[in-house]
Amino acid sequence: MKILIVEDQQRLGQFLKQGLVERAYTVEWVRCCREADDAIAENSFDVVVLDLNLPDGDGLDLLREWRESGFNEPVLILSARDAVEDRIKGLDLGADDYLPKPFSLEEVLAHIRALLRRQSAVKRAVLEHRGIKLDLLSHTVHLNGEPVDLTSREYALLEIFMQNAGRVLTRSLISEKIWSSHCDVDTNLLDVYMSRLRGKLETTPERLLFKTVRGVGYQLL
Known part of the structure; x- marks a missing residue:
């Protein structure tokens, strides 16, 4: 399973990548919208873990563009924006799940497993x-x-x-x-x-x- 992490914070990005790699996931980590767009264009991913506060744009705008272009893979938002309104907006724009910061690695892994199970069921129908x-x-x-x-x-x-x-x-x-x-x-x-x-x-x-x-x-x- 291949996962794309879009996270600009060095420590958090390394923490997520290391934790996922140790669980036998294949991981690509990028730090901005431009790099995320390039990664999506060049590779296929089973899940995207997306931060919202990126140095060159808003992750929500990035998500909207992906969905409009036909990108349908599961997206898990990890964000410090934890207000109910932010979660609703993220889900309405096409996120499959929303996890506010701070979080534990095990919690992230559980959400990813749930998304993969759901996606697997969808793919069997397509x-x-x-x-x-x-x-x-x-x-x-x-x-x-x-x-x-x-x-x-x-x-x-x-x-x-x-x-x-x-x-x-x-x-x-x-x-x-x-x-x-x-x-x-x-x-x-x-x-x-x-x-x-x-x-x-x-x-x-x-x-x-x-x-x-x-x-x-x-x-x-």
Whole structure:
């Protein structure tokens, strides 16, 4: 698990980093908004631990920008601003948890574990592959952050491929899962739906997502 700490205080930053590393987390520690933005752009993190009083800006503004840009990973705010209004504002702007200073290391670790458990449950409900995000709960599909309008049958077809990325799926297997009654695999009905799905997801000639395995079926690359 990789954690980003955004904290400008030297002693506190070292304390948090050391405590997390000793618990086998991978940790990156930055001290300002600019460094935090760079870290988010260059790496993926499972949790962000965010201070609010940063030397080059307000952590709340940073959080707002992240959420508006589509960054959805859990954020735990650690802040000396402990008024109820501050906590409400932080949560409303997109924080997943808010822990006022001072705090104990064990308390921080407990909050991080809770966020990771929650995030793990969410991720199991979301399938992702090559820029495609399929949400099993909301039945929505996004491609590179943009919504894709699929029919219920196209969605079911994509779900099968997303759950079996890289595997060659036979025509009979796909047909049996998509159509409740047995579908003659010699008909072109499956090919029609595959063509529609390709048209919506393979947005450029270079973006080949599905491979036709002649005489067998299809594969999500």
